[in-house]
Amino acid sequence: MNKPIIIIGNGGHALVVAEILIQNQRKILGYTAPEETKNRFDLSYLGTDETILNYNSQEVDLAMGIGSIEPNNIRARIFKEFKEKGYHFTxxxxxxxxxxxxxxxxxxxxxxxxxxxxxxxxxxxxxxxxxxxxxxxxxxxxxxxxxxxxxxxxxxxxxxxxxxxxxxxxxxxxxxxxxxxxxxxxxxxxxxxxxxxxxxxxxxxxx
CATH class of the missing domain: 2.160.10.10 (Hexapeptide repeat proteins)
Structure with a gap:
């Protein structure tokens, strides 16, 4: 089953991820980020990453919208944190x-x-x-x-x-x-x- 998706992040990498999801006809609930900024696909701002915990881990998927430039980046930490809470990354x-x-x-x-x-x-x-x-x-x-x-x-x-x-x-x-x-x-x-x-x-x- 294709669950609705929350994108973590709203920078350039998140735009690329969002377009792929749109092309694959996946439903995007919105994005999370430390603060609301304009989204060029007009996706809804859901709140900070902690907002994800308001959604049942069995009813949504996550998409990592944070890229990486150097090793040991925040991308790995966020992935690990939400996996430990039972969420799945598409x-x-x-x-x-x-x-x-x-x-x-x-x-x-x-x-x-x-x-x-x-x-x-x-x-x-x-x-x-x-x-x-x-x-x-x-x-x-x-x-x-x-x-x-x-x-x-x-x-x-x-x-x-x-x-x-x-x-x-x-x-x-x-x-x-x-x-x-x-x-x-x-x-x-x-x-x-x-x-x-x-x-x-x-x-x-x-x-």
Whole structure:
């Protein structure tokens, strides 16, 4: 059953999420945010995130409208808090994304327009595959990861949780990226990356 949806957030990422939900003909109850601001889709302001608790967790779904720029972001914390309270996050899949039938997408995954996900890819909870990103065969992507617009992952790449792969970055085949790491925009990753690292450049080096 397609439950009505509450979007958490009202920034730019929330607009993209809202449009995907609208294109998929999902009913949106409104959005939550610290304060009311104009919504360009004229969605209703429901209140702060605590307002969600007024809705039965079995009768609504949530959609994460908060993007991420750095690891350990607020997006992961909010997802965890509401999951512990029994709420479910809907996945948002743009109709113009290309996703293999053998790919596995977990709860709350968001796949934006033009993204390509190839065979036997695994994408875990609350991860963003942003506009035009390309994920090749047999990649594994952990929870709370953001693959930014135009990023390219070759085959058999393993990315652990809470990572950010920047806009236009390239990761060659077979690379492992440890949790809580960031790859800067435009970087080319040719070596494994450890935990809690930030890399940039061509080829990518730790900074």
């Amino acid at each position: 996945s948002c899949i743009h109709p113009k994304a290309i996703i293999s039938d053998t790919a596995t997408l977990s709860e709350g995954v968001q796949v934006m327009a033009g993204a390509i996900i190839q065979p036997f890819v695994q994408i875990h909870n609350n991860t963003i595959i942003n506009t035009g990103a390309s994920i090749d065969h047999e990649c594994s992507i952990g929870e709370n990861v953001h693959i930014a617009p135009g990023a390219v992952l070759s085959g058999n790449v393993h990315i652990e949780s809470n990572c950010h792969i920047g806009t236009g970055a390239t990761v060659i085949q077979g690379i492992h990226i440890g949790a809580n790491s960031m790859v800067a925009a435009g970087a080319v990753v040719v070596n494994n990356i450890g935990y809690n690292c930030k890399v940039m450049g061509v080829p990518a080096k730790e900074v």
